[in-house]
Amino acid sequence: MFIETKQLTKKFGGLVAVNGVDFSIEKGKINAIIGPNGAGKSTFFNLVSGSYQPSSGQVFYKGKNITKLPPNKIAELGVARTFQTTNLFEQATVLDNVLVGHRLRTNSSLLDAVLRTKRFKREERRCMEKAMEVLDFVGLTHVSDKLAGNITQEEKKRVAFALALATDPEVVFLDEPAAGINPGETEGLAELMEKMVGRGITVCLIEHKMKMIMKLADKIMVLNYGEKIAEGTSDEIRNNQAVIDAYLGGEASA
Numbered sequence: 001m002f003i004e005t006k007q008l009t010k011k012f013g014g015l016v017a018v019n020g021v022d023f024s025i026e027k028g029k030i031n032a033i034i035g036p037n038g039a040g041k042s043t044f045f046n047l048v049s050g051s052y053q054p055s056s057g058q059v060f061y062k063g064k065n066i067t068k069l070p071p072n073k074i075a076e077l078g079v080a081r082t083f084q085t086t087n088l089f090e091q092a093t094v095l096d097n098v099l100v101g102h103r104l105r106t107n108s109s110l111l112d113a114v115l116r117t118k119r120f121k122r123e124e125r126r127c128m129e130k131a132m133e134v135l136d137f138v139g140l141t142h143v144s145d146k147l148a149g150n151i152t153q154e155e156k157k158r159v160a161f162a163l164a165l166a167t168d169p170e171v172v173f174l175d176e177p178a179a180g181i182n183p184g185e186t187e188g189l190a191e192l193m194e195k196m197v198g199r200g201i202t203v204c205l206i207e208h209k210m211k212m213i214m215k216l217a218d219k220i221m222v223l224n225y226g227e228k229i230a231e232g233t234s235d236e237i238r239n240n241q242a243v244i245d246a247y248l249g250g251e252a253s254a
């Protein structure tokens, strides 16, 4: 089993945001979490990536119980994530944004940097190579010297992917990667996710764009009021009565 949650529960005061969720994220696949607004999707992500501690239940990563690990330790195991909004340094270039994001995760100390030790220079070179590699992967080489404030919304989404990929993750959690972009651009991001899976990276995403999810995801979990109401392939989810009921008059046509 790759990533597994067991009876995962998060309460905020009297509100049960995630309620006893058992789910397994399949390795090398595109896993999606859908559900109406406030269903608990982001909270579920935050629990799995260690940003929140569950009220009860467990998270297992490759058989290891990671429930109590802090987010940085979980990240070190190969788990990367993006957020609904990525705050880039708008006055810095795209390349520098990726370099800084990556450098925050390397080993050189401030002293190494000041003395420009061999280790620092080696890591600088490696960071630069990695940044160029991930920018090429996400299709942004041509804007690497542009200020992040001057690129399109869709390109900013790709920078968020690049930041996550620079850590060489085994799994990437993407929180609404296609929010706020048009259908053509959404198609491009879907292709990028497929390309990631082609490289052996597992993808888990939250998304409201149903057409995209139904086409893209290998496995879908549906949350409603914090509870898992369905799980399966696109076809299984499309024909599931509990899902149809939860979405009646909702976002299913989006």
Ligand SMILES: Nc1ncnc2c1ncn2[C@@H]1O[C@H](COP(=O)(O)OP(=O)(O)OP(=O)(O)O)[C@@H](O)[C@H]1O
Binding pocket: 012, 015, 017, 035, 036, 037, 038, 039, 040, 041, 042, 043, 044
């Ligand atoms: N830090 C928090 N403190 C208190 N309540 C919270 C907190 N985070 C989330 N909630 C509540 O938990 C519930 C689930 O929220 P969550 O953001 O996980 O839903 P979601 O499915 O991601 O929604 P959306 O699609 O709107 O992003 C909501 O009722 C929300 O108000």
